Amino acid sequence: MEKIAFLGLGHMGAPMARRLLAAGHPLSVWNRTPARAEPLVADGAGRTGSPSEAVRDADVVITMLAGPDALTAVADAVAPELRPGTVWVEMSTVGPDAVRELAGRLGDGVTLVDAPVMGSTDRAAEGTLGILAGGDTAAVEHVLAHLGTVTRTGPLGSGASLKLVVNTAVIGGVGLVAEALRLAAALGLDGGTARAALKAGPLGGAVDRAFADGALFATDLAVKDLRIAMAAAELPVVTAVSEQFRQAAADPALARADIARAAAHLIRTV
Known part of the structure; x- marks a missing residue:
């Protein structure tokens, strides 16, 4: 072999x-x-x-x-x-x-x-x-x-390109779910009810990832991936999401933790 x-x-x-x-x-x-x-x-x-x-x-x-x-x-x-x-x-x-x-x-x-x-x-x-x-x-x-x-x-490089596309969508979706639930809290809605409503819609997969247990996609690596993506194209929404995760990653306890931990932090903070 x-x-x-x-x-x-x-x-x-x-x-x-x-x-x-x-x-x-x-x-x-x-x-x-x-x-x-x-x-x-x-x-x-x-x-x-x-x-x-x-x-x-x-x-x-x-x-x-x-x-x-x-x-x-x-x-x-x-x-x-x-x-x-x-x-x-x-x-x-x-x-x-x-x-x-x-x-x-x-x-x-x-x-x-x-x-x-x-x-x-x-x-x-x-x-x-x-x-x-x-x-x-x-x-x-x-x-x-x-x-x-x-x-x-x-061809060579296409795998790396597609991985950036997939990761950008996943991280962006998790960031959007976090902000939607932060909005729900600001409006006085029950968090569980809001989460269930989001899960039943087109963001269902992002909701699952935002609350994943046992996965490990470190927040600082997510920030790195978004930085590479933003160097390839103008991505205003991704830029905003990246800044939120970058701020979360400034906390050493969150930097090496899964992005779900960072999402929980984003839900609780402004």
């Missing part, structure tokens, strides 16, 4: 890497905070001290990182080490510009696939993520099948 290097073992990366290890792939792992790799190493993953060491003999490289800056730092170390025939699957939410920049840095014979995911930590652990894959996925679809269902989105 292909040797896989998995770089980035955060809340999403760790359960994804564990599924590949359980499937029998020889796996080397790296994380900026080494302690996060220890549970996987204890279960058989190869311990590495740097990204370059992790990818040296890999057939497939998978990155699940916090954002474009983290991807650039890893690419500085990794790109010179990749041999022809290696496939790099970039699964972070970084936007299409970062994907295209990464593609320009890779040597001949190295294939890049952009494959960001839809779903939270529970779906990562279950292997039921939605994978939005841009580029030539043929060589790695059997690997990605351990992580979820692949939707081919088109």
Whole structure:
């Protein structure tokens, strides 16, 4: 089976890497905070001290990182080490510009696939993520099948683009629900009644996400995603929503908490 290097073992990366290890792939792992790799190493993953060491003999490289800056730092170390025939699957939410920049840095014979995911930590652990894959996925679809269902989105960068569209809609919907419920409170309405009315309408999915329990889409990462989206197009509504979440993320207790926690904060405050 292909040797896989998995770089980035955060809340999403760790359960994804564990599924590949359980499937029998020889796996080397790296994380900026080494302690996060220890549970996987204890279960058989190869311990590495740097990204370059992790990818040296890999057939497939998978990155699940916090954002474009983290991807650039890893690419500085990794790109010179990749041999022809290696496939790099970039699964972070970084936007299409970062994907295209990464593609320009890779040597001949190295294939890049952009494959960001839809779903939270529970779906990562279950292997039921939605994978939005841009580029030539043929060589790695059997690997990605351990992580979820692949939707081919088109040429390289299209997966990253569609992920921005989806996340912008989700975060915007959660922000709108929070403000609608804040309006309900200002008008003296019962919160449960207002929530039920919103859930019965076209915003039902956003209501569910605003009150999700057990999901983890950190508020500071949501702010990062909206910042990337706003750099691509003029988005006045998203700009307003982003400012609300940015203010919530100024609280360290909310910054790394799920956006549902930030939504609860927005409902209560002006």
